[in-house]
Amino acid sequence: xxxxxxxxxxxxxxxxxxxxxxxxxxxxxxxxxxxxxxxxxxxxxxxxxxxxxxxxxxxxxxxxxxxxxxxxxxxxxxxxxxxxxxxxxxxxxxxxxxxxxxxxxxxxxxxxxxxxxxxxxxxxxxxxxxxxxxxxxxxxxxxxxxxxxxxxxxxxxxxxxxxxxxxxxxxxxxxxxxx
Amino acid sequence: xxxxxxxxxxxxxxxxxxxxxxxxxxxxxxxxxxxxxxxxxxxxxxxxxxxxxxxxxxxxxxxxxxxxxxxxxxxxxxxxxxxxxxxxxxxxxxxxxxxxxxxxxxxxxxxxxxxxxxxxxxxxxxxxxxxxxxxxxxxxxxxxxxxxxxxxxxxxxxxxxxxxxxxxxxxxxxxxxxxxxxxxxxxxxxxxxxxxxxxxxxxxxxxxxxxxxxxxxxxxxxxxxxxxxxxxxxxxxxxxxxxxxxxxxxxxxxxxxxxxxxxxxxxx
Numbered sequence: 001x002x003x004x005x006x007x008x009x010x011x012x013x014x015x016x017x018x019x020x021x022x023x024x025x026x027x028x029x030x031x032x033x034x035x036x037x038x039x040x041x042x043x044x045x046x047x048x049x050x051x052x053x054x055x056x057x058x059x060x061x062x063x064x065x066x067x068x069x070x071x072x073x074x075x076x077x078x079x080x081x082x083x084x085x086x087x088x089x090x091x092x093x094x095x096x097x098x099x100x101x102x103x104x105x106x107x108x109x110x111x112x113x114x115x116x117x118x119x120x121x122x123x124x125x126x127x128x129x130x131x132x133x134x135x136x137x138x139x140x141x142x143x144x145x146x147x148x149x150x151x152x153x154x155x156x157x158x159x160x161x162x163x164x165x166x167x168x169x170x171x172x173x174x175x176x177x178x179x
Numbered sequence: 180x181x182x183x184x185x186x187x188x189x190x191x192x193x194x195x196x197x198x199x200x201x202x203x204x205x206x207x208x209x210x211x212x213x214x215x216x217x218x219x220x221x222x223x224x225x226x227x228x229x230x231x232x233x234x235x236x237x238x239x240x241x242x243x244x245x246x247x248x249x250x251x252x253x254x255x256x257x258x259x260x261x262x263x264x265x266x267x268x269x270x271x272x273x274x275x276x277x278x279x280x281x282x283x284x285x286x287x288x289x290x291x292x293x294x295x296x297x298x299x300x301x302x303x304x305x306x307x308x309x310x311x312x313x314x315x316x317x318x319x320x321x322x323x324x325x326x327x328x329x330x331x332x333x334x335x336x337x338x339x340x341x342x343x344x345x346x347x348x349x350x351x352x353x354x355x356x357x358x359x360x361x362x363x364x365x366x367x368x369x370x371x372x373x374x375x376x377x378x379x380x381x382x383x384x385x386x387x388x389x390x391x392x393x394x395x396x397x398x399x400x401x402x403x404x405x406x407x408x409x410x411x412x413x414x415x416x417x418x419x420x421x422x423x424x425x426x427x428x429x430x431x432x433x434x435x436x437x438x439x440x441x442x443x444x445x446x447x
Contacts, residue, residue: 027291028289081286097275110250110254121270164285
């Protein structure tokens with residue numbers, strides 16, 4: 001019994017390392033990596049880890065990949081960060097606004113749109129140099145991806161962090177009038 | 180139909196399909212059935228391999244358009260469908276603060292921790308151990324402080340960075356060697372491939388591989404658990420799937436441990 005507990009603790013620690021530590025560019029681990037590192041009962045280990053993380057206001061989230069094996073598992077906040085704390089995450093208001101606009105456009109266009117079209121829309125609202133730098137940054141961080149034909153797609157990080165349907169809903173619900 | 184007309188039609192279909200894929204052209208603007216009919220009539224007239232190749236590309240393009248039509252119908256019938264114009268007007272009407280507030284209400288950031296792995300720590304230690312004092316390094320910098328200028332080809336030759344062979348030729352040679360080594364499997368262990376008879380040769384081979392990857396001739400695949408790197412050759416030159424930078428340190432000490440030590444050879 002003690003051995004089992006010790007093994008589970010070891011696997012929990014390993015799972016936490018795999019999900020939280022950045023490997024090269026990305027945090028998280030693919031399903032096949034978890035299966036290989038934690039064994040066949042990796043899903044049970046993840047559930048146990050989720051319960052532990054829940055006490056810290058975090059949760060394990062699955063981001064669907066092309067096939068089951070490439071599903072990505074990451075740890076995210078359980079709730080949205082408070083509005084007054086966004087600065088602690090190192091974001092500029094303009095960047096957040098820009099990403100909201102890009103994602104809304106991509107969501108209603110079925111998840112992809114030509115980069116030129118997206119930039120034209122943004123340049124009506126933000127300085128050109130900031131738009132280019134912003135798009136590059138969003139691609140680097142995984143919020144967007146771009147293919148060799150210059151088409152922008154919703155990236156893995158957006159799928160992990162952002163509730164896209166609610167984003168569009170909130171956008172439509174906003175009157176856009178300054179009181 | 181003349182040869183030039185046949186070619187023009189095939190190219191038009193290919194371009195249209197490409198416009199749907201990359202420029203967001205409405206897939207229903209393409210008259211797929213009509214084009215397929217024309218291609219069917221055209222097929223018996225096609226003589227050269229080039230024409231047949233274009234025909235195959237055109238058929239592939241049209242099937243791609245049908246796939247886009249399917250996606251379009253699925254998307255329009257989904258709960259997420261909204262008129263893009265409406266969204267654009269909303270975005271224009273809101274100021275940055277309001278847009279940022281929306282973002283924060285739908286955002287649950289990923290938690291990630293930057294760590295130094297034991298391997299990375301070892302590399303850092305090796306680097307630090309091998310690094311000679313600044314005073315010694317300053318002596319090695321001949322002519323330092325005389326200003327900045329371009330390094331000549333001869334100087335690069337002297338350093339062993341660039342040999343008499345032109346860079347392009349060397350790159351092509353490495354590419355061919357990689358192709359041969361990868362064989363049918365199409366892949367090879369990075370460390371096996373870059374292994375050279377001396378430390379300098381190993382670094383040089385790693386340097387050439389970095390260009391092959393940057394230029395889209397090959398991809399690097401990482402296995403974070405095993406810390407193994409694999410080179411996968413590409414059938415034809417293309418854009419790297421995901422542009423990212425991967426620093427790979429090869430110190431002399433590490434080289435000795437991995438290659439020379441294993442084979443009992445002394446470091447060059």
